[in-house]
Amino acid sequence: MAGLEIRAMETVRQMDVKPGMSVDELVRAMGGCGFGASRLADAVEIYQDMVLGDYTKFFALSGAMVPAGMRNIVAQLIRRGMIDVLVTTGANLVHDIIESISPHHLGSPEAEDADLREGGLSRIYDVYLSDEQFIQFEDLMQGIIPAHGDPVSGTAFLHQLGSRIDDENSILATAESCNVPVFCPALTDSMIGLQAWLFRQTRPLRLDLLADVKEIVDICYRAEKAGIMIVGGGVPKNFSLQSMLVTPHNFQLAVQLTTDHPEAGGLSGATLSEAISWGKLSAQARYVTVYGDATINLPLLVAAVLTRMEERISEEDRSQRCD
Amino acid sequence: MAGLEIRAMETVRQMDVKPGMSVDELVRAMGGCGFGASRLADAVEIYQDMVLGDYTKFFALSGAMVPAGMRNIVAQLIRRGMIDVLVTTGANLVHDIIESISPHHLGSPEAEDADLREGGLSRIYDVYLSDEQFIQFEDLMQGIIPAHGDPVSGTAFLHQLGSRIDDENSILATAESCNVPVFCPALTDSMIGLQAWLFRQTRPLRLDLLADVKEIVDICYRAEKAGIMIVGGGVPKNFSLQSMLVTPHNFQLAVQLTTDHPEAGGLSGATLSEAISWGKLSAQARYVTVYGDATINLPLLVAAVLTRMEERISEEDRSQRCD
Amino acid sequence: MAGLEIRAMETVRQMDVKPGMSVDELVRAMGGCGFGASRLADAVEIYQDMVLGDYTKFFALSGAMVPAGMRNIVAQLIRRGMIDVLVTTGANLVHDIIESISPHHLGSPEAEDADLREGGLSRIYDVYLSDEQFIQFEDLMQGIIPAHGDPVSGTAFLHQLGSRIDDENSILATAESCNVPVFCPALTDSMIGLQAWLFRQTRPLRLDLLADVKEIVDICYRAEKAGIMIVGGGVPKNFSLQSMLVTPHNFQLAVQLTTDHPEAGGLSGATLSEAISWGKLSAQARYVTVYGDATINLPLLVAAVLTRMEERISEEDRSQRCD
């Protein structure tokens, strides 16, 4: 920290913004800034290394990301091989299935909620669903839930649902067709859980959610190198991280997009550094948390990483052609 | 909103604070203020009506409340009959069990996490646990997890654990002895889940978490009047609210203590008003959200409500003696 | 961090909450907890040491604390000698003056703002003011603003205003009568500023706000020991801290009550630790930030500290009687 050292430090590069610039150019320009801008640039670097390297890639997805319009992004990441393990909430899967029937509606966050109820509308901030859509969801679910006399794991159950959803943008359908396991530890805490309970009143269904623990722990055992992208926090974050805990491995790369803060002590807002004390992240891990709305920061990050992947592939193409 | 109306409005009563004042006096003084102060005062009024009325009282507990020192408060609420249904996270139950062995440690949120790992310490913000404590936890768990060849519901499983914990301040033990059901929808997303997985490698265990859906929905069906105290958000909040959804009933009273905000669209930060659009809360419900750290606001609220309950009982005693 | 050391660490003391307990008992019970509870308990310890010791006591007040009902608390702190220097926003002083005319009104944060305008009401979250009150404010101000042909400092100007306000709970009046300087660096950014501009259209007024810099720096030069209570952030926080910067001294005790967070890089959310790098706080300073709503946390903190002060005085009384 002597005078000499400051001269060796990197300096802030004031950002230049231009008409027509690409997302990747914007993110690169953010790389020389402070605060959230440089964190976003770091997140892109880390996520890029994760998807281009031979990491087992976890994706922990919470928050109402599907109703808000992030469904195709997740499906695309699966399709492109950028997600090896998806851990998510029941709600995101419920809304993924609903989207395969009909789209969500855009409303106002300031509507009178009692009026919405009168009108048969349920609100998720500024996104609405009609009662009719829930009826259609129920009809579909009662038709596609698989009967099981013997215990079935949550992941197997979700793949079976996925195989019965006819929508190429469906996260569940894409995960099934790409053979990417989907973990939903709180599956019963969702309308899928309620539908399964309804289904079971007349047909056999035995969900063995403990089998999922074995399954994800096995994946963690095989994952000598692992990285994780965490959108939100909650159960998906915790389940992904805790599963690594019982293996000799840990995560070497991690990105977290969150609006939560560490000071209240909850897991959703916990720093990724805290995960090092548990041995979930390597003490040498590269990690960054980007604070803000994931419906802005996730698309930004993914657009930049996709651009870099394509550039990399083009370069490889060129170099091969040169051979 | 005419000139007349403003004259009819309540005015802000500037708060007076005195040496030696009681928590209840403080909260009453907050009642004439704006912002969070009046919300806290409202929360006390609503919670008081909930516990003194014939409501089915739900308590949704998330966040690392047990490691932070809120365990006795929850156990006391159960013991006093102020909780009829507890919905919580695996983490709070894990730390409840650990506390029955040895206490958590107080550290700094700014410790170097790699050093903590070297020292065998896992950090939850400023609370630490040693590896030794996790080993003791494992020893205990492997001894008390009940073997089950037939499927067992999560609530029955948790009551069995509770019956084997010898600690009058334990949430699980108190819930069991008071016959208060404990729901933990994401049970597998916790060290209890990991211990159950370990246990099952050599002994039979069949957890039927779908049975919990039936059980809580049955409670909701019987609950003609229902109130809920929500600490944090996450799965406990959603599971409590969604279970009411499939019944003809809804919640008439609700209090939420949270640090989260609605703008990012997640369920944890969603307004209680939003739950009206879903039919989870009555359109006539009385409800309030108090923003801030629950380790401050929960004790404040409970101390005030306990005071009022005791005053009520004293009054009833006196009036009976007069008869 | 070896095994031995954890045995030497303090353990979490689970909080017990009792009917009828005092605020001070509650805060003491929080002292053994984690997260915000222990920070609040620390804040009380630090503030107690500040007011009982021979520190120059700064109080930086931002946020709409007066409209929300915190006016009497601040006035009381001045009256009891617990504030030596008050640094605040124009808004708090405007609302202090308005309260000396008529009280603010309590409304709803969800009112339709266009309707409020129609009704002649201005909203500060859930606190309303009528246009009539602003007219009364203007009338009062045009009568009490002192004419000055020669430059007058902001603090002198504010004391003159204070001397003309007839309300023992007024912050300005109390500060004047107790000879506590009031600094308001952004005085022109308030309705006092607008009234002064109006006044000057017909009468002479020369405000010399640079003179305030000299005045506060002089206080800092004389303050060999200094402590600060920061409510909110903004200009009052910065002006207090920067003034110490040009002296050989710094703050040894500091408490900050805020809802803001460090990650966005703004001064309001900056950690107190950051102020050490600037030399504003001593490297040996004791300091703590309590996150949450100051309309809850400030009364809590003040009630506890007043209790301890009174106990201390009683003890001294007793010990004197014993002599």
Added chain:
Amino acid sequence: MAGLEIRAMETVRQMDVKPGMSVDELVRAMGGCGFGASRLADAVEIYQDMVLGDYTKFFALSGAMVPAGMRNIVAQLIRRGMIDVLVTTGANLVHDIIESISPHHLGSPEAEDADLREGGLSRIYDVYLSDEQFIQFEDLMQGIIPAHGDPVSGTAFLHQLGSRIDDENSILATAESCNVPVFCPALTDSMIGLQAWLFRQTRPLRLDLLADVKEIVDICYRAEKAGIMIVGGGVPKNFSLQSMLVTPHNFQLAVQLTTDHPEAGGLSGATLSEAISWGKLSAQARYVTVYGDATINLPLLVAAVLTRMEERISEEDRSQRCD
């Protein structure tokens, strides 16, 4: 809200993200989403209409935006005529002047602050400044502060400073050369204030900050149509909005980028809707708040708007050529 109406509602358009996409394409794709994504898309629409229409364009800048790398963006907006009135904090101007001498340094937000002090470094989250830079700042300031025996307004003083800064990317220099007034109501609450105090110990300087009130109110009187971009909150937000209050006009377009929330009642987090109750915004105003880090959201928004402006100009060019 009947069944018919939901069919008429807009539906969520799930976002598609592609390699190589431009910032503007990304923002347009966000337009069909919920939560923050659609707010950002709305902000771009509103800001676009503001800069392309004949609005008087206010820009209220707070937060440490210059140290974080946003300086060139603001300078560019001034140069392109997209800012008619700049209202900002002393800190942003101080760091603008420092950048004209030497760049800020990028460090870590987790450095030990006592070590930084030893090393002569002051920290703003993850941006550092050396003591040497402050000495250079002092040298420069003492050379360029203009002596004034007669009162000088804050804006005139700042233009004089700007005229003596030789850096085309300087906000102050650009504002001066483009004749854009710069208001800094809390000028004394900054190192410019401290330098002015120092300067005045040997030379005459009379700052008349009340004159700025007259000046901005005059601008507001002339502004029949007005729009405002608010970055952060604080004094710049309040001063801009309050100045409109005393005129017959109000703002018709408003965008706010903030990390703050309404619940704590402070002005920085207040909704723009609240400003309607005061008459600062028109009841028919179009406005939106985007929650998140402005070092991410401001560049995003500006890059999209610049692209649209250029497209508009190209179209006009083409249409002219066709004539």
